[in-house]
Amino acid sequence: MPPILELDGITKRFPGVLANDHICLTLESGEIHALLGENGAGKTTLMNILYGLYHPDGGRILVRGKEVKIDTPNEAIRLGIGMVHQHFMLVPPFTVTENVMLGVETIKNGLFLDRESVAARIREISQQYGIQIEPGAYVKDLSVGAQQRVEIVKILYRQADILILDEPTAVLTPQEVEDLFQVIRELVARGVSVIFISHKLKEVMSIADRITVLRDGRVVGTTRPAETSPAALAQMMVGREVILTVDKKPAQPGDVVLDVNDLQVFDDRQQVKVEGVSLQVRAGEILGIAGVQGNGQTEFVEALTGLRAVAGGTVRILGRETTRASPRRILETGVAHVPEDRQRDGLVLTYSVADNLALNTYYLPPFASGIQLHERAIFASAGELVKQFDIRTPSIQTLVSSLSGGNQQKVIVAREFARPIKLLIASQPTRGLDVGSIEYIHQRLVEKRDQGCAILLVSPELDEIMSLSDRIAVMYRGKIMDTLPAEQATLEKLGLLMAGVQPEG
Amino acid sequence: MAAITQTLGAGVGALAQRRRGILYALAGIAIIVFFSRDVTPEQLATLGLNTTRSVQLLKLPDIVVPVLPVVWLFGALVFGMGLWELARGFRRPAWLLGVTSFAFLATFLVWAARGTSFSLIGILSASLQLATPILLGALSGVLCERSAVINIAIEGMMLGAAFTSVFVANVTGSVMLGLVAALLTGALLAAWHAVMSIEFKMNQIISGTVINIFATGLTNFLNQRIMQEYTQFNNEMTFPFISQMFPELGRLPILGALLFDQSPIVWLALILLVVVQVALFHTRWGLRTRAVGEHPRAADTLGINVFRVRYVNVILGGMLAGLAGAYFTLGSVGRFDKLMTSGRGFIALAAMIFGNWTPIGAFASSLIFGFADALQVKLQILIGQVNIPSEFLVMLPYIVTMIALAGMVGRVNMPAADGEPYEKQ
Secondary structure, eight states: OOOSEEEEEEEEEETTEEEEEEEEEEEOTTOEEEEEOOTTSSHHHHHHHHTTSSOOSEEEEEETTEEEOOOSHHHHHHTTEEEEOSSOOOOTTSBHHHHHHTTSOOEETTTEEOHHHHHHHHHHHHHHHTOOOOTTSBGGGSOHHHHHHHHHHHHHHTTOSEEEEESTTTTOOHHHHHHHHHHHHHHHHTTOEEEEEESOHHHHHHHOSEEEEEETTEEEEEEOGGGOOHHHHHHHHHSSOOOOSOOOOOOOOOSEEEEEEEEEEEOTTSOEEEEEEEEEEETTOEEEEEOOTTSSHHHHHHHHTTSSOOOEEEEEETTEEOTTOOHHHHHHTTEEEEOSSIIIIIOOTTSBHHHHHTTTTTTSTTTEETTEEOHHHHHHHHHHHHHHTTOOOSOTTSBGGGSOHHHHHHHHHHHHHSSOOSEEEEESTTTTOOHHHHHHHHHHHHHHHHTTOEEEEEOSOHHHHHHHOSEEEEEETTEEEEEEEGGGOOHHHHHHHHTTOOOOO | OHHHHHHHHHHHHHHHHHHHHHHHHHHHHHHHHHHTTTOOTTOEEEEEOOOSSSOOSSOOOOEEEEHHHHHHHHHHHHHHHHHHHHHTOOSOHHHHHHHHHHHHHHHHHHHHTBTSEEEHHHHHHHHHHHHHHHHHHHHHHHHHHHTTOOOTTHHHHHHHHHHHHHHHHHHHSOHHHHHHHHHHHHHHHHHHHHIIIIISOOOHHHHHHHHHHHHHHHHHHHIIIIITTOGGGGOOOOOOOHHHHSHHHHTSTTHIIIIISSOHHHHHHHHHHHHHHHHHHHBHHHHHHHHHHHOHHHHHHTTOOHHHHHHHHHHHHHHHHHHHHHHHIIIIIOSOOTTTTTTHHHHHHHHHHHTTTOHHHHHHHHHHHHHHHHHHHHHHHTHHHHOOOHHHHHHHHHHHHHHHHHHHTTTOOOOTTTTOOOOOO
16 A cells, blocks of 8 residues: 655745755555654645645655645645644634634535534534534634644544644643544544644654654654654754753742732733732742743733733832833843743844844943944944854844844843843743754753842743743633642643642642 | 633623713713703604605604603603612613613704604604615625725725716616616726735725725816716716605605605615625625635635635625715715715724624614714704704714714724735745
8 A cells, every 4th residue: 555645855945945855754544643843944834835835846745646736725625635733724703613614615505504514514523533522612712722623623524534733732731732642543543644743852752653853954864753762853853962951950049039919910902811910039040930822921921021001919029119110110120031922022123133132221331322322332242242142143233034033032132131130031932942042041041040030931831841940830811820849840730730720639 | 711801890890880870870960951951841842754755645643742851751761770770780781872872862852853843754764865875885894894805995986986877877878877887986996906905915095095085086077077067967867766666655654754765776785784794694605705804824724715705805895885876876866076975985984893894783883874964964954943053063973983983992803804915825
């Protein structure tokens, strides 16, 4: 029997980048094939080619042994290929039924949507594969995990037997990941073949039958979980040896630096997003805030840094009240902020590296006197920082938008760390970075802690929280569920808290 | 999330409820104080239910009411509802607003008609007439914006269509061909808007504004050069009213004046309202349109051609705006006059927003705007009674528009992708 899917020498060029370089990949019928690689390794590009969203510049695609040309998603769907995108392709104000039927609507009386028969078919699929789903529910009311199930049902409804999952676990709690894995195993048992895209080593080791590692648009190798280890996979991904664990000494907590009391914050739509949060961070410790994205972490950090109005409660930094202070005043009390979305909130993309490095101190001597900027001082300091923080840039005049994600993050870290800081608020500091950069950022954070800086680390990545934090607070629906010392925090405990469940005992 | 919002909502809600209660109680007192002025105790007001336009089958008695008791009754009703809200609270505060608005209007009309008579049926009939172009314009907006293309050019499309409809009707001698010309004009301007905003991803507000300016300038110029100089091209050309085609219908009491002393375009608009409402929520076209307006990328990944959906909707929307333009001429006055749409295209947009991007909601708000407009016209007759300068009366529809829009800020469900050009990956 020929493999159900075969990619042979797929090449895709974008202006200035070779995103896929002669990639060969085979998917056997009924297997879970993991595609592992860093962000930017070309995984998503490859899958978009397979789904007809991009057109390859070279190479062949064979489905069930026959060469095919996939120009549109319609063609992919016709060939039985279905894809769960990293960002869900669901219409929030539609019901589950409407989302499932969209594009392949069933019509009754020659004109009207036949929602009932589609809903019945969804219930059938739901029973057959053990996927919990309510056809009449509105997608916007569903949890992320449930939305993902809708995506899977959408594909099964179209009778696809090749399922592509693009970073499916990025937004799930550990328990939801387990549920998803169970669904995937059930699908495979019923003859579906799965391509599982991820950059998380442990997950890939636990779910995949075979693993293909991509780096810089090329296949580095294909292996099986039994024949490899996380460290070996990491080395394949990065191309050099990486240390996966963070080396740190026990914390030496000092005075309270950040003192938050009963904080309340609304989001842009005037919905309560942070409800009565109280916490303290001491000098020389890292407090990690775990939680699934969207549980109020963003609004919490924005309120602390003065970017969002506080609706109730107080924030004190180094004993001074900053509840209603401007961002600049907060920054001047010795606070550094590494924002969650570096391109939106951390950098001015159309400015040079040097200008971005001076963004928070440009109005102070030696960079300015009165209304005049001293470019020479700005450049000199930028040159220093580029060297000190190992920012890989052609020059300090280069636009920051042309740097890689990791180097952009280093620009922010350099800018924020260059000042004498007492409190660091780091929101997802390693989001979308390669393993090498993550290692670098983590070391810098621990270094700052050991110098006596208080650090508030917000991240949805449990591995990151667990390896860096001295204490861990779990945020769920705007509240702190519990705060645990790092040594007591197990994956299971945190997972339950992240889902809003208080573990017994 | 819902649970948190509810618990906190209860606290915020209680405060808002108290504030609302006081406000409505004060409104009740204001009604009494304001509308007791210049009224003698035994003064009566007559609200007419008959029309002089056609011979009615059955003449209904007019509503004759004593002014002061009506003022006191409605004032006390609103005051009492305010107190109830303060003390116990209504489950749906929207009802409070509805009843209060009705009480205010009823009292106002009775007060304005004190010692004289006022045709109630006339104002209602005029409301429907004046609501028609707003409804058609709003439906045009719904079609475009549900597929995420903002159409601010409804005004210009109406104006252009109003011109061509009269011109073509006069040249060919056929009202029907005039109507066809109006639809084509709307479609053509819409196609232009579509190419600009879908194909070239131009800012849709700019593209729409360009069309508005173009239509204003060109119709002004052509009006001066053709309509003014060769008046044979601007003869009165209208569709016969339903009551002229079926005289028996026109003789029905109330309904005759309200529904049948109307241009067929009014009926067409009502039918289109039902068609668009049903189509949008119960057909394949509607589902795909809404998907494209909410999440075009999702629609694209499911094999729906986002660009085609938008082209079709914008051009259909343009035809509806063209129909609205034809109503100004072929449906009512029969002649073209410069700038005759006078901002009704923008009021239509407001009606669409106020109606939360649904046809049925747009219809309800068109009626409100139409009523405000009709009220303004009719009050000019009672000018001595109300003591409001006519300049202020003319502002009424626009003021209602502003109040309505200000009240809707933050409460509407705009299509999520509205105004964003779609880029293929």
